[in-house]
Amino acid sequence: MNDRWDPVQYNRFAAEREQPFWDLAALVEPVERPVVVDLGCGDGRLTAGLHEMLGARHTLGIDSSAAMIAAAPAQPAEGLEFALGDLAAWEEPASVDVAFANASLQWVPDHRAVLARWSESLRPGGQLAVQVPANADHPAHTVAAELAAELLAEPPPDPVAENVLAPEDYAVVLDELGFGDQHVRLQVYVHHLRSTREVVEWVKGTTLTRFKEPFGQEGWDRFVDLYRTRLLGVLGDRSPYLYPFKRILLWGRYS
Ligand SMILES: C[S@@+](CC[C@H](N)C(=O)[O-])C[C@H]1O[C@@H](n2cnc3c(N)ncnc32)[C@H](O)[C@@H]1O
Structure with missing residues (x-):
């Protein structure tokens, strides 16, 4: 389970x-x-x-x-x-x-x-x-998949991209x-979020959970930090941020 x-x-x-x-x-x-x-x-x-x-x-x-x-x-x-x-x-x-x-x-x-x-x-x-x-093409998803592919031999696939x-x-x-x-x-x-950083908090509760097992808790925390840096590089460190x-x-x- x-x-x-x-x-x-x-x-x-x-x-x-x-x-x-x-x-x-x-x-x-x-x-x-x-x-x-x-x-x-x-x-x-x-x-x-x-x-x-x-x-x-x-x-x-x-x-x-x-x-x-x-x-x-x-x-x-x-x-x-x-x-x-x-x-x-x-x-x-x-x-x-x-x-x-x-x-x-x-x-x-x-x-x-x-x-x-x-x-x-x-x-x-x-x-x-x-x-x-149906948002697998949003950077919130694509950046996670890209980063995981660099760090893991067998990254767990994005279920939204794979299954929907x-x-x-x-x-x-x-x-x-x-x-x-x-x-x-x-x-x-x-969704009107306070900033692009909130996108990270959003996906921490959903799509990023699939990386908890392969990275372990500490590794996952580090992964989330790297993910934040890369995502803000793509979306910009903006406030407010409109998340479609x-x-x-x-x-x-x-x-
Ligand atoms: C994004 S939450 C949605 C929860 C709720 N339906 C809502 O609208 O707030 C997804 C839920 O699906 C559950 N889930 C994922 N895979 C499942 C599976 N194979 N069988 C049953 N529940 C599953 C997760 O444990 C989680 O609680």
């Missing part, structure tokens, strides 16, 4: 990270007391909000990070529970009304196969709602999997 996640670091940009979550939730059409699964639920704070917003009978939040699940609400609302688990392997045939995954699917490969498993877990008429980042499909490919996959209705869009979120962030939102109704 991956445990490089740090809920405190991740939540430093909680407001910015929340907007796509609620934009995704807004795509879910109302269902009477649905059964919901939130795949890659993180610390569960937003899962609790989703459970309430959808008026769910039961919501299961699943995450592979013990640190994230440990940070989940200790006394969750009625019908809300959390469990350790792998979103790539999760399946429960014809059991849920809404399968929801915000900013988590990008961590695993073979999205067609994973989305097929999730769709088979939907009841007839069930809904799939998924959001993935083009928006139109998700549309094709949804259609092939039997989603009669669908909505797929690329959206640019505009592309994301793909997809929704489908299974028929």
Whole structure:
């Protein structure tokens, strides 16, 4: 199980990270007391909000990070529970009304196969709602990959670059999997950060976590310092800094 996640670091940009979550939730059409699964639920704070917003009978939040699940609400609302688990392997045939995954699917490969498993877990008429980042071409990502390639014999690949499909490919996959209705869009979120240095703090909570294991904690700290220097060389040491962030939102109704 991956445990490089740090809920405190991740939540430093909680407001910015929340907007796509609620934009995704807004795509879910109302269902009477649905059964919901939130795949890659993180610390569960937003899962609790989703459970309430959808008026769910039961919501299961699943995450592979013990640190994230440990940070989940200790006394969750009625019908809300959390469990350790792998979103790539999760399946429960014809059991849920809404399968929801915000900013988590990008961590695993073979999205067609994973989305097929999730769709088979939907009841007839069930809904799939998924959001993935699509910003692998931003220097925040390319500089990390470039630097890691110089320092590591086998640098872990950027999951966003490796795993995330083009928006139109998700549309094709949804259609092939039997989603009669669908909505797929690329959206640019505009984040006003205090400075370019904050981009480093942002990715420390997400994409740079993949380097914790190969470098070890001290090596990772040094890597982050080198990364900061190089990134500021590319973006400039600017204040404020506008961080444009592309994301793909997809929704489908299974028929
Ligand atoms: C960027 S966070 C998003 C958390 C939450 N969905 C949100 O919107 O705030 C990504 C989460 O995906 C989880 N994750 C990554 N790979 C996973 C896997 N294979 N199975 C389950 N969870 C995974 C991580 O542990 C992390 O909590």
